[in-house]
Amino acid sequence: MKVLNLYACLGGNRLLWDDCEVTAVELDPELARLYQERFPNDKVIVGDAHKYLLDHYKEFDFIWSSPPCPTHSRMRKTNTGDGERKSKACYPDMKLYEEIIFLDNFFKGKYCVENVVPYYEPLVPAQKRGRHMYWTNFPLPNDLGERKLPNFINSKISLLSEFHNYDFMILSKIEGFSVTSHKKGTRIDKIARNLVDYEAGKTIFDTARGIIEQKTVQTSLFGHL
Ligand SMILES: C[S@@+](CC[C@H](N)C(=O)[O-])C[C@H]1O[C@@H](n2cnc3c(N)ncnc32)[C@H](O)[C@@H]1O
Structure with a gap:
């Protein structure tokens, strides 16, 4: 297919x-x-x-x-x-x-x-x-x-990584992405929250x-x- x-x-x-x-x-x-x-x-x-x-x-x-x-x-x-x-x-x-x-x-x-x-x-x-x-x-x-995402709004990157089976911290080493809003770049937790649950997919x-x-x-x- x-x-x-x-x-x-x-x-x-x-x-x-x-x-x-x-x-x-x-x-x-x-x-x-x-x-x-x-x-x-x-x-x-x-x-x-x-x-x-x-x-x-x-x-x-x-x-x-x-x-x-x-x-x-x-x-x-x-x-x-x-x-x-x-x-x-x-x-x-x-x-x-x-x-x-x-x-x-x-x-x-x-x-x-x-x-x-x-x-x-x-x-x-x-x-x-x-x-x-x-x-x-x-x-x-x-x-x-x-699956239900635990505590959706405040989810930590580590929790989101576990949930989506992907280590989002890889992004922290790349220019243009950041862990916090104090630094320039797209927030990593924002990207992580964009992913569709793989079971629904x-x-x-x-x-x-x-x-x-x-x-x-x-x-x-x-x-x-
Ligand atoms: C909501 S996320 C998609 C999540 C994805 N379905 C998943 O489950 O992982 C939207 C994505 O679209 C990308 N994007 C935004 N505008 C786009 C465009 N015009 N063409 C292709 N990708 C685009 C963004 O960079 C972002 O990664």
């Missing part, structure tokens, strides 16, 4: 996928390099996932997309305001909905677009599981087998694969359905 993993980060969602050929797209070169180290058999593209989807969607059986969530998150809305520690108001990034509508209308395979629970009613109906929203063209099980992947394989068997038995 040919799989496209968009906005791949460090491949939290991808950890337990097996028997598949994965192409991963990540914009940040360092994250892409670390993803490649973690998944040496995947093809890794450093580039814009949104454009890659449009140019290559026909080549895949299953597409997973995790567009950046900050402009949709409830946290962002809570933290928007005029105070010194507040963020400036901004538009929600509509690439999320561009991809959902595009995949739903033009992609012949199965897809899953994942994001946070937004601060507004989703513009396209979604399935909510845990602290995530999923847009798919197949029904998701009610229970994704998702596996349940969704296996559900899609089950449907794809069933359709392939039916097509070979009864011709084009």
Whole structure:
């Protein structure tokens, strides 16, 4: 099965996928390099996932997309305001909905677009599981087998490393990443919290694969359905 993993980060969602050929797209070169180290058999593209989807969607059986969530998150809305520690108001990034509508209308395979629970009613109906929203063209099980992240907001990097089975402290040795907000660079705990729980990633992947394989068997038995 040919799989496209968009906005791949460090491949939290991808950890337990097996028997598949994965192409991963990540914009940040360092994250892409670390993803490649973690998944040496995947093809890794450093580039814009949104454009890659449009140019290559026909080549895949299953597409997973995790567009950046900050402009949709409830946290962002809570933290928007005029105070010194507040963020400036901004538009929600509509690439999320561009991809959902595009995949739903033009992609012949199965897809899953994942994001946070937004601060507004989703513009396209979604399935909510845990602290995530999923847009798919197949029904998701009610229970994704998702594990509960202990003490989500204050989780320490060591706890997140254990949870995601990845040593995030590797990033502290790379320019552009930092352990605390006192130093310049993307906060490592922020990256670690972005990863999808690997059990949820596996349940969704296996559900899609089950449907794809069933359709392939039916097509070979009864011709084009
Ligand atoms: C929410 S994280 C994805 C988490 C991933 N699904 C996982 O489970 O590990 C989003 C990632 O998208 C990357 N990113 C942001 N804009 C991008 C773009 N235009 N093209 C590709 N990757 C992008 C970020 O660097 C970040 O690593």
